[in-house]
Amino acid sequence: MSQQMDNSHRKFLQSMMTNGIVDEQRAAMLYQQCCDTYKTKCLPDKLNDFIDTINSKLQPLFMQIRKGWSEEDGQQHYALVNVAETDISRMSSDYADYELVLFRKTIELIVVSETGQASSTDILNSTDTMTTKKLKKSETEHLLNRLVRDKWLTEKRGEYSLSTRCVIEMEPYIRTMYQEQLKMCHICHNIAFQCQICENPTCCIKIHNPCVARYFKNKSEPRCPACDDFWPHEIPEIHQPLSQSK
Amino acid sequence: GKEKASQMLSDGTAFDHIVFAENLLSFMGLNRLEEGEEEQQNGGAVDGYLPQDAWQRVAQWSQCCFKTAPTFHYMMGSFHTEPPPPKQKVE
Amino acid sequence: TSQVLKGLENLTEEQVYQKTAEVLQYFLVRDQKKIPIRRADIMKHVVKDYRNIYPEIIKRTARTLDQVFGLKLVEIDTKNHTYILINKLEEPEGMTSSSGPANLKSGLLFVVLGLIFMKGGFVRENLIWNLLKKLHVDIGQKHNDFGDVKKLITEEFVRQRYLEYVKIPHTEPVEHEFCWGQRADVEVSKVKILELMAQLHKDRPESWSQQYKEAHSALSTSSQATSSSQR
Ligand SMILES: [Zn+2]
Ligand SMILES: [Zn+2]
Numbered sequence: 001m002s003q004q005m006d007n008s009h010r011k012f013l014q015s016m017m018t019n020g021i022v023d024e025q026r027a028a029m030l031y032q033q034c035c036d037t038y039k040t041k042c043l044p045d046k047l048n049d050f051i052d053t054i055n056s057k058l059q060p061l062f063m064q065i066r067k068g069w070s071e072e073d074g075q076q077h078y079a080l081v082n083v084a085e086t087d088i089s090r091m092s093s094d095y096a097d098y099e100l101v102l103f104r105k106t107i108e109l110i111v112v113s114e115t116g117q118a119s120s121t122d123i124l125n126s127t128d129t130m131t132t133k134k135l136k137k138s139e140t141e142h143l144l145n146r147l148v149r150d151k152w153l154t155e156k157r158g159e160y161s162l163s164t165r166c167v168i169e170m171e172p173y174i175r176t177m178y179q180e181q182l183k184m185c186h187i188c189h190n191i192a193f194q195c196q197i198c199e200n201p202t203c204c205i206k207i208h209n210p211c212v213a214r215y216f217k218n219k220s221e222p223r224c225p226a227c228d229d230f231w232p233h234e235i236p237e238i239h240q241p242l243s244q245s246k
Numbered sequence: 247g248k249e250k251a252s253q254m255l256s257d258g259t260a261f262d263h264i265v266f267a268e269n270l271l272s273f274m275g276l277n278r279l280e281e282g283e284e285e286q287q288n289g290g291a292v293d294g295y296l297p298q299d300a301w302q303r304v305a306q307w308s309q310c311c312f313k314t315a316p317t318f319h320y321m322m323g324s325f326h327t328e329p330p331p332p333k334q335k336v337e
Numbered sequence: 338t339s340q341v342l343k344g345l346e347n348l349t350e351e352q353v354y355q356k357t358a359e360v361l362q363y364f365l366v367r368d369q370k371k372i373p374i375r376r377a378d379i380m381k382h383v384v385k386d387y388r389n390i391y392p393e394i395i396k397r398t399a400r401t402l403d404q405v406f407g408l409k410l411v412e413i414d415t416k417n418h419t420y421i422l423i424n425k426l427e428e429p430e431g432m433t434s435s436s437g438p439a440n441l442k443s444g445l446l447f448v449v450l451g452l453i454f455m456k457g458g459f460v461r462e463n464l465i466w467n468l469l470k471k472l473h474v475d476i477g478q479k480h481n482d483f484g485d486v487k488k489l490i491t492e493e494f495v496r497q498r499y500l501e502y503v504k505i506p507h508t509e510p511v512e513h514e515f516c517w518g519q520r521a522d523v524e525v526s527k528v529k530i531l532e533l534m535a536q537l538h539k540d541r542p543e544s545w546s547q548q549y550k551e552a553h554s555a556l557s558t559s560s561q562a563t564s565s566s567q568r
Contacts, residue, residue, distance in 0.1 A: 010407030011426050017316035017406075057405045060358050063318070082320035088362050088383065089323035093370050100325040152321055169322045176327065261455035261545065263464065267471035269537045270448070274472075296473050301482045305444030308451075311529040312443055315408045315422040318365045 003053045008034040008042075013054050016065055016080040020151055021165040024076040051078065062089070068168035071116075071194050072154075073239035074210025081169040094150070098133040099143050105130070106144075106153065107170070110162055111178045116193035117159040120144065162193055186226060187211040196233040203227035213238045273307070274300035344389035353390065357397040359383050364398065364410070368422050371497045373520065376418035413498065413519040421498070423524050441482045442489070446499055448472065449490060450521055451530050455548060461505070462513040465490070494518075499525075527552035 011034045016022070022030065031050055035042030051065050058064055062084040068077055082089055095103065105126045109118035123144065127135045135143070144160065147153045151165045162170070171191065175182065185192040186205040195206040205226045207215065213236045216222045222231035271294075278294040345353065363383045367374045384391055399410040407426040413419055452468060453460045466476050466487075474480055476487040483489050491513075494500045498520035505512045517525075528542075531552045535542040543549050 005405060007407060007426060010405070013406060014316045014424070014426065017318050020319060060354070061361055061401075061405070062323075062358070080318070080320075082318075082323045085323035085327055086359075086362075088359055088366060089320075090325065091363070091366050091382070092320065092324040093366075094319055095324065097325070103321070104325070150319065166321065169320060173322055173327060261452075261548075263452060263456070263468050264471075265538065266452065266455070266534075267468055270472060273537060300473075301441050301444045302439065303444075304447060305439035305441050308444060308447035308530075308533060309428055309439045311447060311526050311533065313424045313427075313524050313526065314371075314440075314443070315368060315406075315424045317369045317371070319369065 003049075005053060005057055006040055007038040008040045009050065009054050011037065012050070013058075013065075013080075016078070021077055021079040021163075021168070023070070024078075027078045062086070066168050068164065068171075069188070069190065069210075070164040071167070071192070071208055071210070072164070074208070074214070075239065077164050077168065079165050079168040095146075098130065098135070101130055102127060102135065102140065102143060103147060103152065106147075106160060107162065107166075107174065108178070110160070110193060111174060112181050114197075115159075116195065117161045120158050120160065123160065167191070167193070185211055187215055196231075198224045198227060198229065199232055200224065200227045200229040203229065209236050210239060212236060270304070271296070274303055276300075338392070341390050341393050344387075345393060348387075348390070353387075353393065353397070356384070356387050357394050357401065360394055360398045361401055364402065364420070364422060371421075371520075373413060373419040373421050373498050376420070411523050413523060419498075419519075421520055421524070445474075445483060445486075445489070446494065446525075447530070447533075449494070449500065449515070450517060450525055451534060453515055453517060454527055454530055454551075455534060455545065457547070459514050459516050462502075462515065465515060 012030055015030050015034070019026075028044065028047055031047050032042050032044075034040075055064055062082060064081055064083050065078055066081050068079060069075070070077055102123070106118055106123050109122055109126060110116060120141070124137060124140055127140055144153065144155070148155050148160075151163050153160050153166065154163045167174075174191070183192045183195065183206045184190070185195060185208045187207050188211050190208075192206045192208050195208050196212050198205045203224060203226050205224065207225075212231075212233070215225065216231065216235045217238065222235055223229065224231050275297045276294045277297070360379060360383050363379060364374060367378075380388055380391070384394065387394060395410075402408040402410050402422065403425065407424065408422045409425045411421055411423055413421050448468070449465060452465065456464075469476065469486065474483065474486055480486050490500065491502050495502050495518065498518035500521070501516050501518045502513055503516070505514050527548075531542045531545065531548055535544070542552075
């Protein structure tokens, strides 16, 4: 028997609609603020129960607040996602059809790449094969900016990768479409887009950067957890969650 | 509506949009130019510089006037998922 | 309503529930652009064969929007049957930062709606362009935040029903004036606008006596309008 929703749940859900995705600290802060505002009990370790209550009401409506991890910093995030493809869900007006075609091409470029990234040049070139509408260079650039602003892609030095929001919401789609090409992280067993790869040609396991950081933290000499070869990559620092500014 | 407007004028409580603009510019953080510091552009339209976040300030401040419903945005389900290419292996 | 009851008899609870969920999803999807949603479109795209129980479906949809999302379904035009969603929950003081950056366009909307309200309900187009020019928003130029401002105000805000853009009769060349649209009437608080105007002018809301009266009388009529959907 799930709990009933009150205004603190509703306000939290509204914030999720506005933000799309929040990290763990932000979610905890929102939870606290929503409870304070509507004078309801806030138990810091009960965030997941609080979200479960919302999800029980969202489930029949094809929506969900879904938990996932960021490949970039290893932090837990919460995203509000749509879970069903229907005639109605396809009426979404945020992007035109030809823009969605380009977005899917971008996903494909990223998924099949070694690095989990696609350069703007690669994406621009892929527009040549589009049959729906020829996109000008400036239009493509404008669209990529919008996709970054709306938190579907991230961009670093002209290289685009899938955002945490995109991975969380689109994972079922990516699994259906690219089952064969997907890489899995040897440590956490989730899909890996951006990761380090063992250079032993008979091994080639993949590990997310944050998983690398955690796994090799106290090891004097980094060795592959599968083949025991020397791990030749730079070991990233463990990402410290930014202390809250207020 | 029209009668109301003229009524207000005679009421002595007319709203002066010039004063409104001046106060709003200050609120937006206008950097007023020192006299003679710069040539005025476009015949006096520019009397200083607004900071980048000028309109963000107005939007944030006036948010309490709006009972706007938040909107739901998503990517999954917004386009037709074509079935993946057929697999080679046969059961 | 007897027709509704008859219709319900032929359907399982599960079917009605499912249809309600679809209508709700339709509202959320169509609200992305903030253009009022027409009953005819709801019928055509979602309700379809269930049109005989439409009143029941819309009642349930409104209830779920309220209970799960804290949103209110309002029929803003009872003649053409168009709906909008508004927020029932206030933005708590100090929580604005956590709901993300405010929509920049609402700042512009505040200026335009505020001016119209303070000027008694109708404002000539030129007065708005002049005011905006003083605020460094030139309708002849592409604006950094708003792009094509004239298009935004005379088309997008009008389609969304924040504004009405009407020809002034007997003008040659034709002149236009603006007034509040049906969405603004239910979504925007005149009391709050007046408070902010007072704050901006370092004055009291009461010193604009006509506007004060209007704002506080509108408060009672708008709550009537939304609760009975009869205006
Ligand atoms: Zn991992
Ligand atoms: Zn290895």
